Amino acid sequence: MAHTDTSSEETIALFQKYVIPNYRRYPIALVKGEGSTVWDAEGNRYLDFFPGWGCNILGYSPERVVRAIQEQAATLIHVPNTWYIEAQGRFAEALCTRSFGKAFFCNSGAEANEGAIKLARMHTPAGKYKIITFENGFHGRTFAAVTATAQPKYHEGISPLLPGFLYAPHNDLKAVKELVDDETCAILIEPVQGEGGVNIPSVEFLQGLRDLCDERGLLLIFDEVQTCMGRTGNWFGYQTFGVQPDIMTLAKGVAGGVACGAIICKDEIAPSLRPGMHASTFGGNPIAMAAGIATVETIEEDGLLDNVQVMSERFRAHFEALKAELPIIDEVRVCGMMVGVELTTNAMPVVGKCMEKGLLVNATHDTVVRLLPALNVTAEDVDEGCEILSGVLRQMAAEA
Numbered sequence: 477m478a479h480t481d482t483s484s485e486e487t488i489a490l491f492q493k494y495v496i497p498n499y500r501r502y503p504i505a506l507v508k509g510e511g512s513t514v515w516d517a518e519g520n521r522y523l524d525f526f527p528g529w530g531c532n533i534l535g536y537s538p539e540r541v542v543r544a545i546q547e548q549a550a551t552l553i554h555v556p557n558t559w560y561i562e563a564q565g566r567f568a569e570a571l572c573t574r575s576f577g578k579a580f581f582c583n584s585g586a587e588a589n590e591g592a593i594k595l596a597r598m599h600t601p602a603g604k605y606k607i608i609t610f611e612n613g614f615h616g617r618t619f620a621a622v623t624a625t626a627q628p629k630y631h632e633g634i635s636p637l638l639p640g641f642l643y644a645p646h647n648d649l650k651a652v653k654e655l656v657d658d659e660t661c662a663i664l665i666e667p668v669q670g671e672g673g674v675n676i677p678s679v680e681f682l683q684g685l686r687d688l689c690d691e692r693g694l695l696l697i698f699d700e701v702q703t704c705m706g707r708t709g710n711w712f713g714y715q716t717f718g719v720q721p722d723i724m725t726l727a728k729g730v731a732g733g734v735a736c737g738a739i740i741c742k743d744e745i746a747p748s749l750r751p752g753m754h755a756s757t758f759g760g761n762p763i764a765m766a767a768g769i770a771t772v773e774t775i776e777e778d779g780l781l782d783n784v785q786v787m788s789e790r791f792r793a794h795f796e797a798l799k800a801e802l803p804i805i806d807e808v809r810v811c812g813m814m815v816g817v818e819l820t821t822n823a824m825p826v827v828g829k830c831m832e833k834g835l836l837v838n839a840t841h842d843t844v845v846r847l848l849p850a851l852n853v854t855a856e857d858v859d860e861g862c863e864i865l866s867g868v869l870r871q872m873a874a875e876a
């Protein structure tokens with residue numbers, strides 16, 4: 477199914493001529509998707525355990541989101557933030573009644589983090605500007621966000637970086653305490669590190685950060701770009717750990733695969749993002765807002781938070797059993813629909829080998845096979861994909 481008249485090869489030729497080659501891409505053009513399944517231009521089918529790099533939280537082309545976009549596009553495509561539109565108010569309501577505070581909308585994760593960093597500096601007294609972030613974190617590619625991203629590989633050739641960022645080892649409260657001084661304004665952390673390899677902190681660590689922020693008058697900012705919208709089994713990652721931030725940033729799956737980012741902050745912080753100091757032309761546009769509302773409705777009406785819990789345990793059972801069998805699996809880390817399988821060897825070859833067998837997965841941080849399955853992944857999908865991945869890892873173990 478899903479043949480188009482243009483082959484993958486022809487599309488690749490267009491890219492070679494006209495698209496800046498800043499991405500390493502697989503030599504495949506995708507043309508159509510449904511649920512956790514996607515097809516390429518040649519009609520090959522793939523089961524996708526990493527749909528849309530975590531953005532397609534409801535899988536490909538979820539019905540309610542498609543319908544909401546179609547209806548919205550036929551009525552109003554764009555309205556700037558000099559007017560009110562109901563959809564922005566409704567989506568803000570949907571997010572904030574499931575979390576806290578008030579929302580600001582933008583278009584991406586990096587943009588949400590940029591805004592949160594500005595907000596933190598504007599809200600705290602003059603002279604406080606330092607922000608503590610964590611080793612192996614990831615916050616995006618714009619200048620403040622990439623500076624907040626501690627990994628040196630993302631800083632090559634672009635200095636000077638933005639002043640005022642300090643990096644602490646993950647899950648090490650004592651190290652964080654040593655970095656705090658009178659110029660510190662905030663601590664920024666992912667509730668679960670995604671790109672850094674699905675690193676799950678202890679509740680005590682996150683609670684320790686909360687207490688430290690309260691004692692020293694700092695803002696606690698959670699980058700929930702990857703952990704939002706049910707990814708961890710609760711609406712937001714902070715709820716999985718029971719530690720509430722002052723500010724959180726959302727993107728990736730927040731509007732079911734449509735470009736959208738957001739900042740949520742406590743009511744008392746909101747006035748610091750005052751008129752004239754921050755804006756985003758496309759932020760909160762009708763299409764993204766309609767898609768976001770439909771995403772919330774789908775998660776709720778289809779009981780997807782429960783599905784995440786069930787499928788999460790199913791993934792865990794598959795990989796724990798495999799770990800007992802294969803010494804090349806060092807650790808299995810699962811938090812809702814975030815799965816990291818840490819290998820004792822390079823995980824990059826796993827991606828290509830799985831793709832040949834019709835399964836799409838990601839490898840990150842050199843040795844981690846990472847899955848960000850859709851929240852509506854089925855038991856059949858989980859079993860089929862784990863079967864393929866197990867076969868690939870068994871073969872690699874045999875060859876090692």
Ligand SMILES: *Cc1c(COP(=O)(O)O)cnc(C)c1O
Pocket residue numbers: 583584585586587614615616617666670671699700701702727728
């Ligand atoms: C993907 C990601 C970002 C960056 O989001 P963009 O939309 O690519 O700017 C920031 N933080 C986290 C935790 C992410 O996973």
